[in-house]
Amino acid sequence: MSESISPAIEPKPGHRVPAPAVHEDADHGGHDEHGHGAGPHLAHHFDTYQQQFDAGKLGIWLFLLTEVLFFSGLFCAYTVYRGMHPEVFVYAHYFLNTTMGAINTCVLLVSSLTAAWAVRNAQLAQRKLLVLNIAITIACACTFMVVKFFEYQHKFHDGLLPGPAFHPTEQVWELDAFKKKHPEAAEYAEKLTQLAEHKGDVSAVAGAIDLTRPVTGKFERPTEAQLEPLLKAGVIGPAAEDTTRPSKPRNAHVFFSIYFFMTGLHGIHVLAGIGVWVWLGIRANKGQFGPKYFGPIDYSALYWHLVDLVWIYLFPLLYLIH
Amino acid sequence: MANDDTPQNAEQPKSMQGSSEETPTIAPEDDATAPNPAFEPTEQDEPEQDEQADAVSEDPQQGHEKHEDHGLAHTMPIWMMLAVLGALMALTILTVSVTSFDLGSEGNLVVAMVIATIKAGLVVTFFMHLFWDKKFHLILFLTAVLFVILFLSMSITDRGEYQHNIDLYTNATTPAVGK
Known part of the structure; x- marks a missing residue:
């Protein structure tokens, strides 16, 4: 840092000390105390635009550092829980819409491009392009939130809520995503459920899904294709909530707590970003940014890229569980 | 003197x-x-x-x-921004399509995380200007990453230590198999 600060400090004595012979100082003498000593956007506590820009840049990087650590708490929760209960993540990922996640990933990437482009526009004083790029960034961010809204709405409708509110209206093997991937296992789970419900043949069903016990006469030994996906998703086996029939894994609701907290915190960041970009769009439209003063655009773009960065990790971790 | x-x-x-x-x-x-x-x-x-x-x-x-x-910071050329976006999009398509292949229980996660890290690297290096920026900002960012890695690895290690107790508790509180 010292290298960047020292050249900026140097002109201080020469600039601040009034010298009657210099015309420049006569101009600025009157309002030097209240800022804008050397230009409309140079705050009075900075000597040069370079110093002002560097100070802001350091500030935003320190903020991003805290943001990374802020999000890391939730990533830690995710990692620990996935390590403990991999079946819960396999179970839950059938409920998530990969297409919507992928669309949102692309939308955020495009908005990252326009944000980076906006910085270039501000640096080159291209006012119209700057406003356009900010507008596209805002539009992408809003698209992201709209997609997120429909995702959340769908989850609420299906009872996929965090904590004690978690009451899924559909069993995992009834979902299209599961049926498409493991048709045999879905059929098998369906058969066992019907048997347990309608015929009350609890003991036979329990025997069929408990691999440690011999299979009774009613069932043939299930094939691996029938059993393995169910075991991995915690529908049957040691991780299942109910040992007498196909069910869901214990603590499946914890996944949705993690899901809503991670995507929710990220969504709040996107909303904050929209607010910042709207404000900057208005300022950009007034032509306030140029080669010497584009810090706010640059800093906001950095923040926006970090939000994108978090989503780059969230997408595979939440939507692409194998 | x-x-x-x-x-x-x-x-x-x-x-x-x-x-x-x-x-x-x-x-x-x-x-x-x-x-x-x-x-x-x-x-x-x-x-x-x-x-x-x-x-x-x-x-x-x-x-x-x-x-x-004379700008205050590096200005990124347009072709570079578009190239980075293209690479990011290609990697997104790759990471989605790779999930349909079974690479073992850990394999898919590792591949997904490697691709995500490459994408993150592209964003940080080019979009966030760290390639041209002051090295101090790079150090700041890497410090954050280092501490995240420390944080996660210690948490995982710690979890491994008490897994046995969790298993004991789970087995004790699980209702008996229907008999």
Whole structure:
């Protein structure tokens, strides 16, 4: 840092000390105390635009550092829980819409491009392009939130809520995503459920899904294709909530707590970003940014890229569980 | 010299306190800048900005003022931004399509995380300008990453330590198999 600060400090004595012979100082003498000593956007506590820009840049990087650590708490929760209960993540990922996640990933990437482009526009004083790029960034961010809204709405409708509110209206093997991937296992789970419900043949069903016990006469030994996906998703086996029939894994609701907290915190960041970009769009439209003063655009773009960065990790971790 | 210095050093603070009065050491500097009525502090930085100025001055639309062809930071060319976006999109398609292949229980997660890290690297290096930026900002960012890694690895290690107790608890509280 010292290298960047020292050249900026140097002109201080020469600039601040009034010298009657210099015309420049006569101009600025009157309002030097209240800022804008050397230009409309140079705050009075900075000597040069370079110093002002560097100070802001350091500030935003320190903020991003805290943001990374802020999000890391939730990533830690995710990692620990996935390590403990991999079946819960396999179970839950059938409920998530990969297409919507992928669309949102692309939308955020495009908005990252326009944000980076906006910085270039501000640096080159291209006012119209700057406003356009900010507008596209805002539009992408809003698209992201709209997609997120429909995702959340769908989850609420299906009872996929965090904590004690978690009451899924559909069993995992009834979902299209599961049926498409493991048709045999879905059929098998369906058969066992019907048997347990309608015929009350609890003991036979329990025997069929408990691999440690011999299979009774009613069932043939299930094939691996029938059993393995169910075991991995915690529908049957040691991780299942109910040992007498196909069910869901214990603590499946914890996944949705993690899901809503991670995507929710990220969504709040996107909303904050929209607010910042709207404000900057208005300022950009007034032509306030140029080669010497584009810090706010640059800093906001950095923040926006970090939000994108978090989503780059969230997408595979939440939507692409194998 | 040693004898001369002592009284000077003792006097300096006094003259500094005496409001706007100038010390002898500053006076020559002031004289040098005084003849230039258009003096602006940013001029001081110009020699350092020469290598960065090239990127800016490519563009015909730039700067309407004399000093503005020297930017405060690197300007990224458009082709580079589009190339980075293309790479990010391609990697997104790759990471989605790779999930349909079974690479073992850990394999898919590792591949997904490697691809995500490459994408993150592209964003940080180019979109976030760290390639051209001050190395101190890179150090700041890597410090955050380092601490996240420390945080996660310690948490995972710790979890491994008490897994046995969790298993005991789970087995004790699980209802018996239907008999």
